[in-house]
Amino acid sequence: MSQLDSNWSFVDDNKVTPKGFLFAGISAGLKASKKKDLALIFAPEGSVFTGMFTQSIVRASCVDICEERIKTTSGFVRAILINSGQANACTGNLGIQHFQIATGKIAELLGIKEEEVLMCSTGVIGVPIQINDLVKNLPNLVSDLKGNNIQNAAEAILTTDLTLKKVSIETIIQGRKIKISGFAKGSGMIYPNMATMLAFLTCDAGIKKEEWDKMIAIAVKKSFNAISVDGETSTNDSFIGINAGEKIEKRFFPIIQQGIDIVCQNLAKNIARDGEGANCLLEVLVQGAKNIDDAIKLAKSICNSALVKTAIHGCDPNWGRIISAAGNSGVKFNLNHVDLYIGNAQILENGKLNKYDPQKVTDYIKSRMNGRYLVDDIVKIMINLKSGEYKGTAWGCDLSKKYVEINSEYTT
Amino acid sequence: MSQLDSNWSFVDDNKVTPKGFLFAGISAGLKASKKKDLALIFAPEGSVFTGMFTQSIVRASCVDICEERIKTTSGFVRAILINSGQANACTGNLGIQHFQIATGKIAELLGIKEEEVLMCSTGVIGVPIQINDLVKNLPNLVSDLKGNNIQNAAEAILTTDLTLKKVSIETIIQGRKIKISGFAKGSGMIYPNMATMLAFLTCDAGIKKEEWDKMIAIAVKKSFNAISVDGETSTNDSFIGINAGEKIEKRFFPIIQQGIDIVCQNLAKNIARDGEGANCLLEVLVQGAKNIDDAIKLAKSICNSALVKTAIHGCDPNWGRIISAAGNSGVKFNLNHVDLYIGNAQILENGKLNKYDPQKVTDYIKSRMNGRYLVDDIVKIMINLKSGEYKGTAWGCDLSKKYVEINSEYTT
Structure with a gap:
């Protein structure tokens, strides 16, 4: 149990999870691999749900129905069924029926109403869900429901992810233990189409819908909306945050916000680190921006740049590409004020080239590309625009031949 | 001499170029390879210049000065000096002095005023131009000026381009021969930084500045601003269009516009086809859009998608990725109205999967990836949104391991 700044501590989700929440994960045979593919979250009565969904025009109908059910129940949903294998996107009326x-x-x-159940799907686009296998296995899924069972649920939502993505934290407020748990899947590809980013967060500090919506929106902006593997937004991208339990006083909201932020950023960084073909996590911090939106926008522009990503892959301290990507972000700044760092090495000072040792910067990047698949394999870039008081961070990964290989594989 | 719809014919620029324009191209030793690296265009008196420049915030100061000189002379410039080897970007006051x-x-x-001369640079960012070598060779450059010398000029502006990019056309209006010539360089990479897109067009039909500006803007929007190799905008991207000679009647402007469009699209498609690591030209036509801007925006979104580009590379008719990229373009449309074609095969009809043979579509894509390096190696995608009367086209290329290799090469 390691200590965090904010008194939030990481905990083992096999022992500790938010009070009253139950999780399940089994194999229903929806994946050719027969790995786990069906998950369930069952939330306590009175739970408050907030969902944030893909901004793509082309959305799976399951996303539309989730949004609608959260609205019609005023957020008082009870369960989320999640399947991997088929994304149930571009499947028309049949998809809605399923x-x-x-x-x-x-x-x-579960003895609840149908509109109290959401369903998220991930996998192949345009192929109907294997509904018979799925329905047949629902009793087994319900039997698997346990509090300390995030492991199974987190496994069941993966597609081509190489790593499990889950995190649980705990703090104590006025003698009361508060727990937040999250799990997610990343952007992997399955033939023939794009899979999705899904993430779920549970919290056992009760917070009213209106406030909870705001807190979730803040956390998502600084985490899932600040990562990019390849600049692609999927048809099914969904994040759902749920709180339940005794209401917590408003003065403690900043602590809860901190906890939500920690969980969301942990999962988001794991998704970026597990980007297809990635060898490192790229973290870009922009300081001195006029507002947070500008800071994140500029940081994302750098993380999204194919030329920055290939330079990082080649351990090349190519500051020209970084500055050029910054220049294309749509954010206004004066190059003559800009400081740029890669790791600890200052490359630019007020827009002018500083004396630095390129070999050392290359070594720094190389040391982060160690293939041990740790979230600590981080290449850090920092830009100070000196045009304001705000900062923001975005995360991405290097672009490798492996990415091209994974995504151009096709056998008819 | 092949005939075009519009009575414009392709001509050999070793024999025919716009009347009164002189071109030169020599080696001044600015490139390590000692290949040609210095070009000059000398336009007749009274020539009308229009420039369109990079939209990046981080611009080379040469771009700023070019824009300023075109403004202060009201477009009556006379010459453009172009060097490859160093981009003269991020070089501060020294760059301006050079x-x-x-x-x-x-x-x-040349016996003209300094403010009548523009200078465009392409090559390494952040490195001062080799000004002594350059100045020493200017008399040689001027000696090389000839009308039928676009070949030399076009060679001298290349960086890592694999192919020469030039085209000349001719038509007859009321017994008068009108010629338009263009040459360009594409987006290649030079250690350690991004090179640029440069393109130049000359025309010997006289047209006043105000009208010429409009015609050039229309042509650039439908050509150079509708291509993408990797979604990166450079510090030096510049296009300059020049006309000279006896003024032409306004009723013939549509013919001239057609000629400018042909030359610009020819060069732009050549740049996309010669994208780093590319094996084909990707052409996306969007029909039935509410306006031209929407059509081009959606077409560019598809051309820019890493997942579409890798699918094309893998000869995979992956319509889900195409539709998903369309959904992320920011253009609103109703999926239930969309028709989608890859080559002649209709994949979607009113948003529903059509019966088609995936193997045939794969064979179609494969037949376009023949490595013979022809502009006819075109993979065509067509989307009809059926929400309006407008159409637009964008061009890109496939994304290969070679792209990653070229751009992650770095030896300290």
Whole structure:
């Protein structure tokens, strides 16, 4: 149990998870690999749900229905069914029917209403969900529900992810233990189409819908909306945050916000680090911006640049590409004020080239590309625009031949 | 001499170029390879210049000065000096001095004013131009000036381009021969930084500045601003269009516009086809859009998508990625109205999957990836949104391991 600045501590989700929440994960045979592919989150009565969904025009209908059900129940949902294998996107009316069949059946098994059940899907686009296999296995799924079972649920939502993405933290407020847990899947590809980013967060400090919505929006902006593997937004991207339990006083909200931020950023960074073909996590911190939106926008522009990503892959301290990507972000700044660092090496001071040892910077980047697959494999870039008081961070990864290989594989 | 729809014919620029324009191209030793690296365009008196420049915040100061000189002379410039080897970007006051020294010297040699000379640079960012070598060779450059010498000029502006990019066309209006010539360089990389896109067009039909500006803006929007190799905008991107000679009647402007469009699109497509590591030209036509801007924006979003580009590379008719990229373009449309074609195969009809043979579509893409390096190696995608009357086209290329290799090469 390691200590965090904010008194939040990491905890083992096999022992500690938010009070009252139950999790399940099994194999229903939806994946050719027969790995786990069906997960369930069952939240206590009175739980408050907030969902944030893909901004793409082309959305899976399951995303539309989730959004609608959260709205019609005023956020008082109870369960989320999640399947991997098929994304249930571009599947027309059949996709809507499958959603209704599956959530209706889960509602029956859990003794709740159908509109209190959400369903998220990830996997192949344009292929109908294997609804018979799914429905047949729902009783097994419900039997698997346990508090200390995030491991199974987190496994069941993965597609081509190489690593499990989950985190649990705990703090004590006025003698009361507060727990937040999250799990996610990243952007991997399955033939023939794009998979999705899904993430779920549970918290056992009760917070009213209106306030919770705001807190989740802040956390998502600084985490899931600040990462990029390849600049692609999927049809199914979804994040759902749930709180339940005794209401907590408003003066403690900043502590909860801190906890939500920690969990969301941990999961988001894991997704970026596990980007297809990635060898490191790229972290770009922009300081001295006129506002947070500008800072994140500029940081994302650098993380998204194919030329920055290939330079990092080649351990090349190519500051020209970084500055050029900054120049294309749409954020206004004066190059003559800009300081630029890669790791601890200052490359630019007030827009002018500083004396630095390129070999040392190359060695720094190389030391972060160690293939041990740790979230600490971080290449850090810092830019100070000196045009304001705000800062923001974005995360990405290097661009390797492996990325091209994974995404151009096709056998008819 | 092949015939075009519009009565414009391709001509050999070793024989025919716009009347009164002189071109030169020599080696001044600015490139390590000692290949040609210095070009000059000398336009007749009374020529009308229009420039369009990079939209990046981080611009080379030579771009700023070019823009300023076109403004202060009301477009009555006479010459453009172009060097490859060093981009003269991020070089501060020294860069400005070098610009002034070089253009001052050329003005002296040509007997014109310094402010009548522009200078464009391409090559390494952040490294001072090799000004002594450059100045020393200016008399040689001026000696090389000839009408039928676009070949030399076009060679001298290349960096890592694999192909020469030049085109000349001719038509007859009321018994008068009108010629338009253009040449360009594409987006290649030089250690340690981004090179640039440069393109130049000359025309011997006289058209007043105000009208010429409009015609050039229309042509650039539909050509150089509709291509993408990797979504990166450079510090030095410049396009300069020049006309000279006897004024032409306004009723013939549509013919001239057509000619400018042909030349600009030919060069732009050549740049995309010669994208780093590219094996084909990707052409995306969007029809049925609410306006031209929407059509081009959506087409560019597809051309820019790393997932579409890798799918094309893998000869994979991955319509889900195409539709997903369309959904992320920021253009609103209704998926239920969308028709999608890859080559002649209709994949979607009103948003629903059509019966098609994936193997045939794969074979179609494969047949375009033949490595013979022809502009006819085109993979065509067509989307009809059926939400308006407008259409637009964008061009890109496939994304290969070679792209990653070229851009992650770094030896300290």
